[in-house]
Amino acid sequence: MTSGISRRAFLKTSAVTAGSLVASGTLISKNSELKAAQPASEEPLVTLIDISKCIGCEACVEACREVNADQFPDPEKPFPKMYPTSTVPVEDWSDKTDVTDRLTPYNWLFIQQAQVMLDGDNVELNIPRRCMHCENPPCVKLCPWGALKQETNGLSRIDPDLCLGGAKCKTVCPWEIPQRQTGVGLYLDILPAFAGNGVMYKCNRCYQRLEKGQVPACIEVCPENVQIIGPRTQILEQAHALAKEMNGYIYGETENGGTHTIYVSPVPFDQLNQGIDTGKGKPHFQKVKNMMADGTLLAKAMIIAPFAGLFAAFGKYYLASREDKK
């Protein structure tokens, strides 16, 4: 099964979905609505995740794995020896494809559990975690090979045919989202011993489904309508209204200069961050500054550089001509 959603996942959700489709005109959770909403706006699409609704059933995780199964790595073994061995870790998830409690090359979305206090009660919240799809994604902008791209609808994705697995995208990602599988990809055809180390994988927000006007699989199968997708302005309005309604908090609107994923939570995100397991493949909920801001500032400052050079040359000529007159 590569492109559809399995009967099991569908049945798991359809009964509930039928009864709980969002009635609001601004919410976009199903195919026809997305198609209708997208052309009307040139804005990027943003997803809104209502943490209070998630029951942690993992229907989204299952759907994600099924829809994207044909994109998962199929590494050649044994892996070519890579040098120097101490600085080039072999990362092999091909024997652990069933892991669903963190991000892996075979699991682009997982449910993170948070133990938090809410209204005096100790409660467990479930949070779907995946790539945030930043407005100005460092992974896309800083990849030295152009192996990543950002589409006008706001998603960012890795081209598995170009990626060499250097993992720079993971290093520069504030949430360290991309995950590496060794023994697959272009590096095998170049200098596998000395450059590259596989391919990086992460959520591509179901670009292939969005191209057809369908919503990402995780949104389609969710029995609780935890996620919705729509144009940025519309989703932000919705997020703020929802936050106001639940007296809650927003994450993703300003993090890393803004992302195309907005979380709304009934508890503050610093508390949520303390209540979750973070680490490898398990992203945090910390405040994140705009990682590309300094570069943007310097880019703007570059505009004065040619004028400074011209001014210096002119100054030199002017001073020399005054000397000549004397």
Added chain:
Amino acid sequence: MKILNNAGHKIFLVILFFMTLSGFSQMPIFKRYYIADIPGLGWLAQFYVTHMIHYIFAGLLIGFAAYMVLDSVFNKTGFKKISRTGYIKIWIIAGLMITGLVLVVKNLSGIYMGHSMIIFLDISHLFLCVLFLMVSLYSLIFKKPWQAD
């Protein structure tokens, strides 16, 4: 008369050195090959730091290039004095500056460049840098200065 005095030449070399070093450090190679482990060179594995350094020296290179162009116009004989390898290197630097500037624009928020365009820019920027290093090595070995005799 020299196109560039000694101080100017040294500034030019420093700019080129840091541009090349910070440029190559955009690739994840310095950590892999222990270069970032050398005391004082740890910053070579910090991508945001090398990104800033590349931008700062890019700004200096633009300023330097603008200075050289206008100075050569005032100087009148400036362009005529440049050697053949010098001209080759100037055109390569011009190519590096143009592809680099488009990459700077690409990195701004809200700029969506086509994937083929991004790949072309990245690869040509790297190719031009390698070409520049090869021509510079040739000039050094066969003693071909920037200025013709």
